[in-house]
Amino acid sequence: MTSTRPRLTPAIADVRRAVREALAAASSAARFSGVSGPRTAETGNQSDSAPETPEKRHEGQGQLVLVALSGGPDSLALAAAAAFEVPRAGMRAGAVIVDHGLQEGSRDAAARASTQAVALGLDPVVIRTAVVGSEGGPEAAARTARYRELDAALTELGASAVLLGHTLDDQAETVLLGLARGSGPASLGGMRAVTGHYLRPLLGLRRATTVQACADAGLQPWHDPQNDDAVFARVRARRVVLPVMEDALGPGIPEALARTAEQLREDSEALDHFAEEIAEDLAEHSEAGISLPVRALEVQPAALRQRLIRLVVASEFHVSLSRTQTLEVARLVTDWHGQGPIDVPGIKVERRGGLLVFEAKQ
Numbered sequence: 001m002t003s004t005r006p007r008l009t010p011a012i013a014d015v016r017r018a019v020r021e022a023l024a025a026a027s028s029a030a031r032f033s034g035v036s037g038p039r040t041a042e043t044g045n046q047s048d049s050a051p052e053t054p055e056k057r058h059e060g061q062g063q064l065v066l067v068a069l070s071g072g073p074d075s076l077a078l079a080a081a082a083a084f085e086v087p088r089a090g091m092r093a094g095a096v097i098v099d100h101g102l103q104e105g106s107r108d109a110a111a112r113a114s115t116q117a118v119a120l121g122l123d124p125v126v127i128r129t130a131v132v133g134s135e136g137g138p139e140a141a142a143r144t145a146r147y148r149e150l151d152a153a154l155t156e157l158g159a160s161a162v163l164l165g166h167t168l169d170d171q172a173e174t175v176l177l178g179l180a181r182g183s184g185p186a187s188l189g190g191m192r193a194v195t196g197h198y199l200r201p202l203l204g205l206r207r208a209t210t211v212q213a214c215a216d217a218g219l220q221p222w223h224d225p226q227n228d229d230a231v232f233a234r235v236r237a238r239r240v241v242l243p244v245m246e247d248a249l250g251p252g253i254p255e256a257l258a259r260t261a262e263q264l265r266e267d268s269e270a271l272d273h274f275a276e277e278i279a280e281d282l283a284e285h286s287e288a289g290i291s292l293p294v295r296a297l298e299v300q301p302a303a304l305r306q307r308l309i310r311l312v313v314a315s316e317f318h319v320s321l322s323r324t325q326t327l328e329v330a331r332l333v334t335d336w337h338g339q340g341p342i343d344v345p346g347i348k349v350e351r352r353g354g355l356l357v358f359e360a361k362q
Contacts, residue, residue, distance in 0.1 A: 016084055094159070302330075
């Protein structure tokens with residue numbers, strides 16, 4: 001790593017611009033309002049590079065934005081850009097590093113990322129050790145553990161936001177995996193640029209840009225060996241499926257998948273909004289449950305009818321219906337021939353006169 005200030009190359013400029021625009025959009029949406037400074041940071045996992053508490057060291061300064069730093073090219077390029085752009089937006093830039101402890105040398109990799117963050121001028125820099133379970137498979141379990149530690153760091157440090165290094169390539173892989181699983185629009189819509197306190201500034205940039213930005217800045221990223229391990233479906237999508245698709249169909253597949261995700265996300269949000277408005281007008285609560293008029297469901301397009309069913313069940317009983325379960329309930333409206341009640345997890349659904357009635361099982 002060089003100590004001289006890097007020249008402004010196209011790749012560095014692109015990453016900085018993405019961070020700048022993400023901060024501006026979040027600020028205009030008042031995502032930083034109401035947080036005047038960091039809260040307590042006694043996590044036990046904090047870097048011991050400075051004896052002062054973060055509260056005292058930064059008292060009276062701007063709000064804190066954290067970079068989720070793994071040391072890989074995406075998050076390292078993001079950290080360098082945040083170190084430049086966040087102070088110019090009147091805020092402070094720090095970093096949180098999650099050590100999953102899943103492979104030999106993970107502690108060294110975390111320590112190296114911490115050193116790089118400090119050299120970039122990020123402060124505070126904390127390392128958190130995650131406890132990874134097994135539910136949902138190795139990828140899902142690691143992701144759950146990672147976000148648990150990021151949530152904890154955000155709260156304990158009083159941060160306003162956490163910047164994540166997901167790129168357009170990550171978005172394309174997410175959509176492709178959703179297609180392979182036959183997932184619904186929520187999954188095919190991919191990752192959002194903003195999810196609560198989490199911002200993803202790099203979703204419009206290719207991974208090659210972050211790699212080049214690191215090279216241009218003299219930064220040496222860590223290459224996680226799991227990113228080359230074909231045991232993981234995401235790695236197979238990245239290394240095998242997407243290259244084959246581009247060879248067969250031409251270049252631009254990742255960009256096309258990302259555009260598809262954006263369009264699906266817009267459509268899905270609109271349909272969800274309409275379903276909520278319709279449910280407010282139609283739903284009738286009772287002591288035993290909730291009901292919807294059959295005639296009103298009949299005239300709705302299938303996408304809205306099924307959303308209404310899922311929405312009512314989720315809001316009233318806190319149960320998430322699968323597509324198969326939703327379609328079976330919808331048959332009480334669209335294919336009615338006198339059939340009896342349908343049982344779904346914890347709920348009985350039946351048609352009574354002109355109502356579709358949802359009740360908790362006794």
